[in-house]
Amino acid sequence: MYRIIVLDDIAQEGLDLLDAADGIEYEIRKGLPVDELRSALTEFDGAILRSGAKLTAEVLEGNRRLKAIVRAGVGTDNIDKVAATRQGIVVMNTPTGNTVSTAEHAFALMLALSRNVAAANQSLVEGRWDRKKYMGTQLAGKTLGIVGMGRIGREVASRAMAFDMQVAAYDPFLSDEQAQKLGVQRCETIDDLLGLVDYLTVHTPLTDETRGLIGKSRLDKLKPGMRVINAARGGIYDTDTLVEGLKNGQIAGVALDVYESEPCTDSPLFGMPGVVCTPHLGASTEEAQTQVAVEGVHLLIDFLTTGEIKHAVNVAALDPKTLAEMRGFMDVAYRLGIMLSQWHGGGIDTVKLTFRGEVAGKNTKLLTNAFCVGLLERALDGDINIVNAEVLLRERGIELTEESHREMSAFASSITAEVEGGDRKVTAGGTMLGHNMPRLVVLDGQRLEAFLDGGMLLFSHQDVPGIIGKVGNVFGQHNINIAQMAVGRSGEQAGGNAIGVLNLDTVPTPESIDAVQAVEGISQARFVQLPSAGSLPTWLQ
Numbered sequence: 269m270y271r272i273i274v275l276d277d278i279a280q281e282g283l284d285l286l287d288a289a290d291g292i293e294y295e296i297r298k299g300l301p302v303d304e305l306r307s308a309l310t311e312f313d314g315a316i317l318r319s320g321a322k323l324t325a326e327v328l329e330g331n332r333r334l335k336a337i338v339r340a341g342v343g344t345d346n347i348d349k350v351a352a353t354r355q356g357i358v359v360m361n362t363p364t365g366n367t368v369s370t371a372e373h374a375f376a377l378m379l380a381l382s383r384n385v386a387a388a389n390q391s392l393v394e395g396r397w398d399r400k401k402y403m404g405t406q407l408a409g410k411t412l413g414i415v416g417m418g419r420i421g422r423e424v425a426s427r428a429m430a431f432d433m434q435v436a437a438y439d440p441f442l443s444d445e446q447a448q449k450l451g452v453q454r455c456e457t458i459d460d461l462l463g464l465v466d467y468l469t470v471h472t473p474l475t476d477e478t479r480g481l482i483g484k485s486r487l488d489k490l491k492p493g494m495r496v497i498n499a500a501r502g503g504i505y506d507t508d509t510l511v512e513g514l515k516n517g518q519i520a521g522v523a524l525d526v527y528e529s530e531p532c533t534d535s536p537l538f539g540m541p542g543v544v545c546t547p548h549l550g551a552s553t554e555e556a557q558t559q560v561a562v563e564g565v566h567l568l569i570d571f572l573t574t575g576e577i578k579h580a581v582n583v584a585a586l587d588p589k590t591l592a593e594m595r596g597f598m599d600v601a602y603r604l605g606i607m608l609s610q611w612h613g614g615g616i617d618t619v620k621l622t623f624r625g626e627v628a629g630k631n632t633k634l635l636t637n638a639f640c641v642g643l644l645e646r647a648l649d650g651d652i653n654i655v656n657a658e659v660l661l662r663e664r665g666i667e668l669t670e671e672s673h674r675e676m677s678a679f680a681s682s683i684t685a686e687v688e689g690g691d692r693k694v695t696a697g698g699t700m701l702g703h704n705m706p707r708l709v710v711l712d713g714q715r716l717e718a719f720l721d722g723g724m725l726l727f728s729h730q731d732v733p734g735i736i737g738k739v740g741n742v743f744g745q746h747n748i749n750i751a752q753m754a755v756g757r758s759g760e761q762a763g764g765n766a767i768g769v770l771n772l773d774t775v776p777t778p779e780s781i782d783a784v785q786a787v788e789g790i791s792q793a794r795f796v797q798l799p800s801a802g803s804l805p806t807w808l809q
């Protein structure tokens with residue numbers, strides 16, 4: 269008998285499936301305090317939950333029985349995935365079941381803001397017939413800004429267009445071509461978007477990049493009198509900034525469904541004029557709850573009874589022999605992905621991977637997935653791994669092609685990646701030299717040899733005397749130590765295009781990068797951050 273624990277309210281349709289499944293029994297145990305939760309989990313093989321239960325490292329630590337956790341919903345931020353992975357627990361979610369309901373809720377909040385629905389209702393039921401006070405604004409003709417054009421962001425966009433709104437969007441993975449197809453105006457940066465929009469809605473996970481997206485430094489960049497909506501994750505807008513913006517009129521309305529800490533029954537925003545809030549109801553429709561419960565229960569039963577893993581958001585089990593054999597080149601592929609996402613720096617349309625030599629005869633899917641993890645992980649807050657990376661890449665409309673050639677190039681094995689989007693194409697080749705030493709051996713067609721490690725400054729330049737010395741001087745003046753340096757060029761003759769790579773001991777200041785960029789003969793300089801050995805994902809350790 270497999271035992272499943274149900275930790276939050278899920279739809280009856282999901283429970284009916286559990287009742288009907290052979291070899292499965294379940295218990296509903298909601299609202300357990302930490303100690304009881306920790307001990308309860310040791311009696312079960314699988315768990316299913318929503319955003320209520322918190323599966324922290326403390327709760328999961330030492331568990332030898334639990335093998336799978338299913339989130340009946342999207343966000344897995346209430347599950348410590350690093351801890352789960354270390355415990356060998358697969359974490360899965362149901363990425364699409366509540367997409368439409370959440371988009372509709374964001375839209376409901378936008379309409380409620382525009383027409384003062386909540387405040388007018390409150391005033392009426394308190395006995396006032398106040399038609400003057402609640403003058404609203406029309407959505408048609410206004411511009412909606414969307415940060416995060418994933419599943420929910422795109423559904424919101426199509427609804428906004430049906431309401432005759434213009435849509436401007438920012439998402440690092442949105443290319444011009446995709447934006448054109450979706451009928452939205454793509455903004456290069458978040459700041460480009462902010463000044464344009466009458467309404468702003470966010471549909472990203474909470475990451476280091478999205479936390480405090482609207483904070484004090486951006487308040488005066490907003491179009492005066494605009495309105496903001498958050499049905500993604502609490503913390504994306506800074507609460508104090510929203511309060512200040514409402515008070516000084518920079519912001520006319522705030523609608524929130526999510527909070528930094530939940531449950532939340534106390535916020536300085538509650539009760540302020542122009543504020544409408546709901547208690548995390550985005551996914552609370554009969555349709556969404558039925559879909560996520562049914563899908564979630566299927567995921568658990570299939571995993572426990574057949575070993576099938578779908579929609580995993582942490583590391584999938586790989587047999588130890590394959591992993592040992594492939595780990596070095598998976599590391600190369602992963603680092604090339606991280607480097608090229610930053611070196612390209614914009615929306616990506618196509619990725620081409622070429623495997624040469626011995627590695628071409630191995631399981632190159634693992635290498636492709638490792639590359640895709642590197643390419644996307646900065647935008648996806650770690651909810652990406654070697655199991656789901658390729659699917660997530662293709663879901664974003666990025667075309668992926670792979671080629672394998674058994675004959676060797678200059679190295680026994682190598683990986684070349686070509687990333688294209690907008691009018692920019694970047695390429696990089698990598699290999700392993702020695703034991704566990706990922707190296708960059710080609711960048712944008714120029715041969716070189718550099719460590720794929722830590723902070724790196726990449727710069728394209730003319731192959732003329734004096735440039736390297738000037739770059740060295742800049743970093744000397746800014747007290748930044750250069751650990752390693754490599755230069756390369758495509759041909760044998762001087763005078764053409766060349767590339768330089770510096771491994772730096774500290775993160776350079778924006779001023780120092782500007783100073784490098786200003787050196788005559790340098791066409792482009794960019795700092796990229798790669799992981800050091802201690803900060804690799806678990807599947808590479």
Ligand SMILES: NC(=O)c1ccc[n+]([C@@H]2O[C@H](COP(=O)([O-])OP(=O)(O)OC[C@H]3O[C@@H](n4cnc5c(N)ncnc54)[C@H](O)[C@@H]3O)[C@@H](O)[C@H]2O)c1
Nearest residue numbers: 343370416417418419420471472473477499500550551647
């Ligand atoms: N309120 C609710 O009940 C509810 C329901 C479902 C989902 N959510 C939350 O909504 C969020 C989005 O869900 P989804 O299914 O659309 O996810 P998704 O993965 O399909 O889309 C997220 C998008 O955000 C983009 N992104 C990441 N970092 C970014 C950044 N710094 N700037 C701009 N864009 C960035 C990604 O490229 C991606 O396209 C999740 O956090 C999820 O937990 C809330």
Ligand SMILES: O=C(O)[C@H](O)COP(=O)(O)O
Nearest residue numbers: 318319320341342343551
């Ligand atoms: O990430 C999600 O799926 C939503 O935030 C919904 O959360 P819920 O399942 O607790 O309603």
